[in-house]
Amino acid sequence: MSTSLAYITGASSGLGQALALRYYQAGYRLALVARRTEAVTDWARSQGLDTNRLAVYGADVSVIDSIVQAGQQCLVDQGIPDVVIACAGFSTGVDIRYREDLDVMARTFATNNVGTAATFHPFIAAMVARGTGALVGVASVHGIRGMPGHGAYCPSKAGVISFCESLRGELKASGVKVVTIVPGYIDTPLTQGNTYSMPFLMPASQFADAAYNAIDRGSSYRVIPWQMGVVAKFLRVLPNWAFDKLFAGRPRKPRSPT
Template identity: 45%
Template sequence: MTHTSTPAASQRVFITGASSGIGLALARHYLKQGAIVGVTARRLALLDDLAHEFPSGQCHIYQADVRDAQAMQATAQTFIAKAGVPDIVIANAGVSCGTLTAEVEDIEAFHTVFEINVFGMVHTFQPFIAAMQAANKHGQLVGIASVAGIRGLPGAGAYSASKSAAITYLESLRTEMQHFGIAVTTIAPGYIRTPMTDVNGYRMPFLMEVDIAAAKFAAAIAKRQRFVIIPWQMGWIARILRIIPRWLWDRLTRNAPHKPRIDI
């Protein structure tokens, strides 16, 4: 069955982690196109600022933590009741920090990263799927993964593993949703200039400004692409990373810089 995307001005879009970074840039992108947008984050004040930039009723804001499945259920039900079944649900909320398995205090960070980056994605999609299935085989689920999920990076065990899990989870979800005509898109960014990357003290190749990234994400979503790496240069690097033998990967990463270990 061939699907055509809904014109942006007629769309209903739901985005998590929209208080800053990629989520905020995506929300602004869709709002500027005239879409009805629901946004969630833990920091309500920042969402309130966003809502005041656009006409009343266009931006629906919700304070919710993606780790809380019940809160996400309630948020989804409220958005559907007020705005209708979304055309696009974007599970964007994510965290990143340096972690070392040898450090006992990092165990909690491992749990937090997985709860947000993986279980938070499940909690985001699950409440919308039945409504999307009932809406005439319509809708699209979008998960924001990362190139860091392609290979394990030193000092980033939690982040790399969580994004690898997200990529595989989204592929499983895509195969499940194809029977219902619901598209699933996996976006794996490289380095995007956001508060998450601002703490990195090392060189970040092909660093992209967040507004440019958001526009490219939206273009991939509109095409209902299954999997895309942005920017395209990182896509070629990812292809190489997939085929590098393990012994060579170990040698290349022996002295690689680590992401800072910070509280999250």
């Protein structure tokens, strides 16, 4: 049985929960972070997980001191993680004609961008001193180009990609790897409300397998599923006039209820 430790945010549902189960199955101890700690505890019990191999930390990733304190507590209680996965995310449609959607945009950036950096922060010095570890940012194919109705989510995930790229360069000589995981459409509560087509929709368990393998190999950047990687490369080089023609009028992601 491995003594390695995986620290995962967003563990109460979706991708974070699927990754938690995959790492547990691989023999890891778990440090699981969520706002709804009871949901994580209930899920772990329902899966028959050994509670001696996991700890649950309550934190709001969008609040810097909250998520930093969770990381610091993990260091005290469980030691330095081998893998830190910033998986907590927030996604909803926005229409900036509405004043309240500016607040939604601020919450999106606080969770997806500052929250990712704050998730990594408590562990970087310790990992560098040890000379090993992996910091994993979970982005999205929606970070490749800006989609209608995604005026907050798309730029936030583009920011995750760029942030991880910057950090990868900073830590290259340290022995600490920085991995960017770029999910396509994965069947989770986050995508189940989408009203538009989702090509290559993948079950969360299959995503977790592919992400685990990419992180274990130390891949710097991986789009999952691979078919969406082909789509992402195509979108990167598509001229603006063609991109606009292709996506103008596409159904928008619904706004948050007000």
